[in-house]
Amino acid sequence: MSPDQPLLAVSGLRVGFATEAGTVQAVDGVSFELGRGEVLAIVGESGSGKSVTAQTLIGLTRSSNSSIEGSVKLDGQELIGAGDAQLREVRGERVGMIFQDPMTSFNPVYKIGDQIVEAIRAHRDLSRAQSRRRAMELLDSVGIAEADRRVDDYPHEFSGGMRQRAMIAMALALEPVVLIADEPTTALDVTIQAQILRLLERLNRERGLATILITHDLGVVAEVAHRVLVMYAGRVVEEGTLEENFYDPQHPYTWGLIGSLTRLDRPRPHRLPQIAGAPPSLLELPQGCHFRPRCPHEFSKCQQLPGLEARLADAPAHRDRCWLGPEQKRERRQVEGQIGLEAPQEAPGG
Amino acid sequence: MSGGEGAGALLEVTDLVKHFPVKRGILIEHEVDRVRAVDGISFSVERGQTLGLVGESGSGKSTACRAVLQLIRPTSGSVRFQGREISGLSRRQMRPLRREMQMIFQDPYASLNPRKRVGQIVGDPLKRQKVASGKELRTRVLELLERVGLSTEHYDRFPHEFSGGQRQRIGIARALALKPKLVICDEPVSALDVSIQAQIVNLLDDLQDEFGLAYLFVAHDIGVVRHIADRIAVMHAGKLVEEGDADQVCESPRDDYTKKLLAAVPIPDPRRSRERRAGTAR
Numbered sequence: 328m329s330p331d332q333p334l335l336a337v338s339g340l341r342v343g344f345a346t347e348a349g350t351v352q353a354v355d356g357v358s359f360e361l362g363r364g365e366v367l368a369i370v371g372e373s374g375s376g377k378s379v380t381a382q383t384l385i386g387l388t389r390s391s392n393s394s395i396e397g398s399v400k401l402d403g404q405e406l407i408g409a410g411d412a413q414l415r416e417v418r419g420e421r422v423g424m425i426f427q428d429p430m431t432s433f434n435p436v437y438k439i440g441d442q443i444v445e446a447i448r449a450h451r452d453l454s455r456a457q458s459r460r461r462a463m464e465l466l467d468s469v470g471i472a473e474a475d476r477r478v479d480d481y482p483h484e485f486s487g488g489m490r491q492r493a494m495i496a497m498a499l500a501l502e503p504v505v506l507i508a509d510e511p512t513t514a515l516d517v518t519i520q521a522q523i524l525r526l527l528e529r530l531n532r533e534r535g536l537a538t539i540l541i542t543h544d545l546g547v548v549a550e551v552a553h554r555v556l557v558m559y560a561g562r563v564v565e566e567g568t569l570e571e572n573f574y575d576p577q578h579p580y581t582w583g584l585i586g587s588l589t590r591l592d593r594p595r596p597h598r599l600p601q602i603a604g605a606p607p608s609l610l611e612l613p614q615g616c617h618f619r620p621r622c623p624h625e626f627s628k629c630q631q632l633p634g635l636e637a638r639l640a641d642a643p644a645h646r647d648r649c650w651l652g653p654e655q656k657r658e659r660r661q662v663e664g665q666i667g668l669e670a671p672q673e674a675p676g677g
Numbered sequence: 678m679s680g681g682e683g684a685g686a687l688l689e690v691t692d693l694v695k696h697f698p699v700k701r702g703i704l705i706e707h708e709v710d711r712v713r714a715v716d717g718i719s720f721s722v723e724r725g726q727t728l729g730l731v732g733e734s735g736s737g738k739s740t741a742c743r744a745v746l747q748l749i750r751p752t753s754g755s756v757r758f759q760g761r762e763i764s765g766l767s768r769r770q771m772r773p774l775r776r777e778m779q780m781i782f783q784d785p786y787a788s789l790n791p792r793k794r795v796g797q798i799v800g801d802p803l804k805r806q807k808v809a810s811g812k813e814l815r816t817r818v819l820e821l822l823e824r825v826g827l828s829t830e831h832y833d834r835f836p837h838e839f840s841g842g843q844r845q846r847i848g849i850a851r852a853l854a855l856k857p858k859l860v861i862c863d864e865p866v867s868a869l870d871v872s873i874q875a876q877i878v879n880l881l882d883d884l885q886d887e888f889g890l891a892y893l894f895v896a897h898d899i900g901v902v903r904h905i906a907d908r909i910a911v912m913h914a915g916k917l918v919e920e921g922d923a924d925q926v927c928e929s930p931r932d933d934y935t936k937k938l939l940a941a942v943p944i945p946d947p948r949r950s951r952e953r954r955a956g957t958a959r
Contacts, residue, residue: 546943
C-alpha cells in the first residue's frame with residue numbers, strides 16, 4: 328500500500344445481464360481511479376450504466392444472470408471474484424452506500440436507532456448501550472436535532488431530508504473510507520438537497536471521505552465534485568476535472584447536457600438547446616460511437632469506436648471518446664453557442 | 678356578473694381553499710383537525726399565456742390543480758373559467774367544459790392505459806366528446822401524432838414500446854386532441870431524462886404559439902418554470918407567497934421563502950457556484 332496508489336482502482340469493468348431478448352451490456356469497459364479525499368461524480372442518464380457501475384464495485388450486481396469482468400481494487404485488494412465473507416466486510420466497513428430513496432432503504436417496522444445499532448453490532452464487538460450511544464453521536468453528527476430522543480423514532484416519523492441524513496449516518500457507522508452516493512438528493516426538495524450537499528461536502532472535508540457521487544444533475548455536480556466521469560450507453564465518454572468538464576468539455580454529448588440546462592444566473596434563451604433523439608437501447612447499440620445517431624457533428628470516422636484518450640496536449644488527465652480534433656471541437660462548440668464559457672456573461676450575479 | 682367569452686382572464690381563481698379533515702372516532706366520527714392543503718389562493722391565467730406555479734412537495738400545488746379542474750371539490754372559493762363560475766358544478770355540467778381544459782401529468786408511465794394502442798389513447802377524447810369518428814378520427818389522430826413529434830407508424834403501438842419522452846409526447850397529443858384553451862401541466866418534465874426535458878419544454882413552447890394555448894405549469898424546478906412561464910406564483914404551505922413577472926421573481930424576489938428557494942437551486946457552473954457558497958457562508 329504505497330501512498331501514491333489510488334484508494335480505488337477500477338479497470339476494464341464490464342457488466343452484462345442475460346435477458347430473454349439477449350445480453351444487455353450495461354457497463355462496457357469502464358476504468359477510473361478514486362483518490363483519498365476525492366469526490367468523483369459519475370454523470371449520466373437512465374441506462375447509461377452509472378448505477379450498475381457503482382453497485383458492481385461492492386458486489387451488488389452479482390447474480391446468476393449477470394457476467395462481470397474486469398478489476399476493482401480497493402487499497403490493492405481485488406474485489407471482483409472476492410468471496411462473500413470478504414465482500415461483507417468491505418460493505419459497511421470500507422465502503423458505505425446511500426441510495427436515492429431513503430424511504431425504502433430503512434425497514435419501516437424497526438426504530439432508526441435500532442437499525443444503526445444492528446449495523447454496528449454486526450461488525451463491531453460493542454455492547455448494546457455502547458452501540459446506542461454511537462448511533463446517537465452519528466445522528467447528531469449528520470445534523471439531526473435532539474438525536475438522543477430521535478434515535479427511538481420510526482422511519483415514518485422522519486421527514487425525507489432527515490431520513491437521508493439518517494441513511495448517511497448509518498453508512499458512516501463503521502467509518503468507511505469510501506462513500507457511494509447514488510442520486511442521494513434526487514427525491515428531495517431543493518432546499519433539503521442543498522443541506523444534504525453541504526453535509527456531504529463537510530464529511531469529505533473533515534474526514535477525508537472519498538466519495539463517488541452518482542447523479543444526472545450537473546448542478547449538483549458543480550456544487551460538490553472534484554472530478555467528473557460522463558457515461559453514455561455503458562461507456563465513459565468523457566473524464567476530467569470539474570473545471571475541464573464544465574469549461575472545456577470535449578464530447579458533443581457533454582456539450583448537449585450542459586447546453587440544455589435551464590439556468591437562473593443567465594438571461595433566458597429564446598429556445599432551450601436540445602439533444603435530438605433518445606438514448607439507444609442497450610440491445611440495439613449503434614455501431615461505432617454510441618452517440619453517433621444523435622450527434623450533429625457525425626462524420627465518416629464515427630463508424631469506428633473512438634477510444635477514451637487524452638487529446639489535449641496541456642491536459643493529460645482529460646480524456647474523451649470523440650474523433651473530432653481539439654480545434655474542430657472548439658469551433659463547433661462556439662457555433663452551437665451552448666457551452667458555459669462562451670455564453671454572454673452579463674447576467675446579474677446572484 | 679356573467680362576463681361573456683373574450684372578456685377578462687381565461688382562468689380566474691379567487692380565495693380557493695381545500696382543507697382535508699382529520700377525523701377520529703369509530704362510530705361517532707368527529708373532526709379533530711384539518712390539513713390546510715390549499716389555504717386561500719388567488720391567481721389568474723390570461724389567454725395564450727403561461728403561469729408557472731412553483732413550490733416544494735407538500736406546498737399544495739397539485740391539490741390546487743385538481744381543485745381548479747374540479748377533480749376534487751374545493752372547500753370554498755371561486756374558480757371562473759372564461760368568466761363562468763365552475764366551482765361546484767356537477768360532473769355532467771363539467772363535461773362540455775373538459776374540452777376546453779386539459780391536463781398533462783408527471784408520470785408518463787402511469788398516465789397511459791397499458792392495454793390501449795396509441796391511436797386509441799389519443800383518439801379517446803375525440804370519440805367521447807363526439808367530435809370525430811371513423812376515418813376522420815384516424816386522420817385527426819395521425820395529424821396530432823405528427824405534430825408532437827411522433828410518426829404515423831406509432832398509431833398501432835402500445836405505450837410500453839415507447840421511451841419516457843415519447844410517452845410524454847403521447848400524453849401531450851391526447852391533451853391537445855380537443856383543442857383546449859387551457860392545459861394544466863403537472864410536473865410534465867420532472868420524470869424525464871435531462872436530454873429529453875429540453876425537447877419537451879421546447880415542444881410545449883411551440884404548441885403554445887401555434888394553438889394559442891394557456892398553460893398553468895406546475896413544477897418544483899424553478900429553472901424550468903422560469904424558462905417557460907410569463908408569470909410565476911410561488912406556493913408555500915398552502916398559500917401563495919409571491920406572484921409576479923417570471924424574470925422579476927427570479928432576479929429580485931421579495932418574499933423570504935422565494936429567496937430561500939432560489940438560493941437552494943444549484944448553479945451548474947463550478948466557479949459561480951463556489952462564489953455563491955463563499956458569499957452565503959459569510
